Amino acid sequence: MVEAIGHYLFFGDIFFGRYINDWSMASDLQYDYPFQRLGEWVPENYNAWVANFECPAVGGLDISSAVMDQTLEFNCDPAYLPSVAKWFTAVDLGNNHTDNQGMEGFATTQENLAAASIQYFGAPDPSNGPNCDVVVLPVTGTLDDGSTGEYPLPFGFCGYDGVFKTPTADEVAEITAFSELLPTIAWPHSGAEYQAGPDEIKTNLYRGMIDAGADMVIGNHAHWIQSTEAYQGKLIVYSMGNFIFDQQAGPEKTRSALIDVTARIDDGAGLEAWSAIAEQCQHDFEACSLAASQEGLTRLQLTYTFDVSGSNNSDRLVKPATSGEMADIKQRLNWDATAAALGQG
Secondary structure: OOEEEEEEEEEEEEOOOHHHHHHHHOOOOHHHHHHOOHHHHOHHHOOEEEEEEOOOOOOOOOOOHHHHHHHOOOOOOHHHHHHHHOOOOEEEOOOOOOOOOHHHHHHHHHHHHHHOOOEEEOEOOHHHOOOEEEEEEEEEEEOOOOOEEEEEEEEEEEEEEEOOOOOOHHHHHHHHHHHOOOOEEEEEEEOOOOOOOOOHHHHHHHHHHHHOOOOEEEOEOOOOEOOEEEEOOEEEEOOEEEEEOOOOOOHHHHEEEEEEEEEEEOOHHHHHHHHHOHHHHOOOHHHHHHHHHHHOOOOOOEEEEEEEEEEEOHHHOOEEOOHHHHHHHHHHHOHHHHHHHOOOO
């Protein structure tokens, strides 16, 4: 194998409850309504899309939008999940809303996602994890004869809800265990909402995840885009903002950043060996560790490059950001400085 590339697009908050559901049910498209312009990001150019799913998905509940608005206790109809699966390979559940229907509802959400063939990771309480899980993403390998094929590659994804309490050092140490074996990406959810940048607690937490071994940190929760930085040569995104969400009050709440990640793997033989045990790895770190040990596998080293895209979900529908909106998004992200510090400017 000459080389292998994984090309991924990471999104902020997605949500199909409350007014999103009202708008969808009023449309002829019904459950496909929120996704009707996602094709403009050209999904065939990517191996996988991953987003933060900020909602339980429990069937049989009849909760009005007004009640959800008043209580901030959400639910999303599982009938959306087949449409979600057309676009997203995996979702983060490590946030402050996935337990809104209790831990039984959280378990049901996991079951419904699995039934729709959507992988998931993260927990709504970092002390009641696991926060990290094994997610299998495709990479495209190029063979010596120029032909290409897709190979499944296990990744560690770690989703932490730090809204009501900061994850402890022991909880963050889950990242270390995963990162010693797998390329590992942290998706924390914490800090103050509706702020343009992180506070010191959030900054220290996210940097600590890099120190624990994460390849990058992809943050959410603020419902605004926040800044990025390069720390120890690795990317931290403090908040990507709302991608599919019903908050419509001004551009801060209706725009989001999309992080475009390219992962290069130069060890073709190692990739083929890891791909051979990928099915054993999915959602089972212990089985993955055992299989890797039996095959004598060590962690693959990936080289990452990054780009950024943007969205605007004003007028009740998400679509790509305009050139002017992209300029504002990059400015908020401090993207040029971060890219330069990562050696990509």
